Amino acid sequence: MQTRIISLLVEDNPGVLTRMSGMFTMRGINITSLTVSPCEQEGLSRMTVALYGSESELEKVRKQLSNLIEVVKVVDLEERATIIRDLCLMKVHVKDSKSRSEVMQLAESYGAEIADATLDSVILELTEEPEKIDRFVELMKHFGVKQLFRTGITAIGRD
């Protein structure tokens, strides 16, 4: 079993997302992350889908995706030749000034921004590779994570 990132160029029609997710549901494949956004071509959208499954399952999915009429292009992203980013917004509890300064120090070392702050919490923003965000979140759990939002990954091939 493995995670694979597939980048799709799709027609920007109503129902495309349902069609896509229905296809995964039908094949019993679990989507771990999905982002949809406009792209450089008008009338098309780009979807970045992270899937978890066996090699053969993922291969079948890739072919089935290609068969969908509104899918223009399917690209398998090789992890090593791909820049992958995830955006995380997290509200962290700070019970006193000591933990506040510790949180801010750690945030700085991870390259996270302080998006907002209140008396007993800070909102941190971090755009990074998903694994690095995972580590940052683990660290912040020590102080108390009140809320966590992640956008899911988007990815671009280097070539």
Place this chain on the structure above:
Amino acid sequence: MARVKLSGAEIVVEELKNEGVEVAFGIPGGVLLDLYDVLYEEKEIRHILMRHEQCAAHAADGYARVSGETGVCIATSGPGATNLVTGLANASMDSSPVVALTGQVPTAAIGSNAFQEASTFTITMPITKHNFLVKRTADLPKVIHNAFYIANTGRKGVVLIDLPKDVLADVTEVNLHPKETFAGYKPNIKPNQVQTKRAAEVLANADRPLILAGGGVIIAGAAEELRYLAEFLGAPVVTTLMGKGAIPEGHPFCLGMAGMHGHIYANRAINECDAMLAVGTRFSDRTTGWQLDQFAPDATLIHVDIDAAEINKNIQVDIPIVGDVKLALSDMIKWLEKNKKTEGSSKSVWVQRIREMHSACEECIKDVRREGSSKSDRLIKTISGILDDDAIVTTEVGQCQMFAAHYYMTKKPRTFISSGGLGTMGFGFPAAIGAKVAAPDKKVVDIAGDGSFLMTCQDLATCVENDIPVVVCIFHNRYLGMVRQWQELFFDKKYSHTGLGMTPDFVMLAEAFGCYGERVEKPEELKDALNNAFESGKPAVIDMIVGTEDKILPMIPPGGGLTGMIGTEKCKHV
């Protein structure tokens, strides 16, 4: 084309005509009044009013399978559309080109739980090749043309167009008959020549080559190429259920259907071959069995299919060829001819072995067959003997279907119409209606079971009203026979809810509709009954009384493999 000012309904009809649509099977409803108002005046499109939307879809499917043209069905919103679902799923599974038009509540009311509203677009998404929900009248020309293009190109399939009432009613200026435009749909037609050459080489050099022909051969119109290639190579041909008719049954190289209910020698040939050309088939579990180590274990596997997603889906293959079956086979033939690979020279031992098995195995399992079937086999053989090569047989699903697949000798493509993938009881009769409409000069017989026929028999009214004289031959055993057979063999003869009890008098039922009806108690009476039915010129029902314990044997038990057929234990040749 110049701009014209038309209502949505008028545009739909104009575009249907432009696509060459001559027949539509449908039922009107509230949101379709505008469309039916236009159809009222329409002379070029014959509309056949069905008595259930499921039958409209099956009829369109049957029409498509017989003619190769896209079948069209029409249903209203809500229940009309949901009733279509089974028929569309059926056509999809067997790659039959069908376009379905459904009415929808006005765009402003979508999502409000309006009267007769159902989300047809989302409901039909997984059972169609593509579907459209049209929001603007101006989009209709493009949508309708694209729908027909998608349905009847590449791997053929079902396209549904959901038409809200206001989209049909609104009048707008449009350009009719646009060209297809797709950002991402380019059906892969031309096979890779390196691959076809490799395949031809493997087949030419094989000692025990075999061809497995599926429905794709028939859909691609490649039966002639298949026969020629088989003869050239000296390769026997086995077929799937959908492949029946891809090569004439009775041809010396045709071993008939393989698989769960296939012929013992066909399955054995798959097990023994050293090169297999699987063409236009998706390796369904009903063909391969479940013990895949018994499926062509020694063979170099070549798989030709128009759909890349079928390659390595169920079976891992050695030489995949994605493309049109007819082109792929032609390429192989060309290469073989050019390189003067002579006809089946080194294959005589293999061909001899196949011929021996063919005659000898039949003898070995004769008793099993006789024991299993009181009359069912003889009834099918009688039908097979009476019908000419052009006649069309449709089937319901279950024992009747497998008896037909086993014993009916199909001679030509598009003359054996059966629900393969979905296995839809109630398919055969409405499919026969579509078949007869597509080919009015041919005899059309539905081989039915009592259970199946009772699922769609109301459309006898359609046959009478529209003068569609199909003949339904019912295997009347008062059971859901195939399930009963499994209960007998695998569930200690506990016949849980398979008995149909007091089945109707099918002769009286036929007569009540204004059809011809006759009962057959003995197989030898069937010939006269069939002739009477054809001579009556009416839609007809022949009620064939068969034993409740009739079984279709031999068979691969669930979970079993090609060489482990029940009923072949006494066979010495396999």
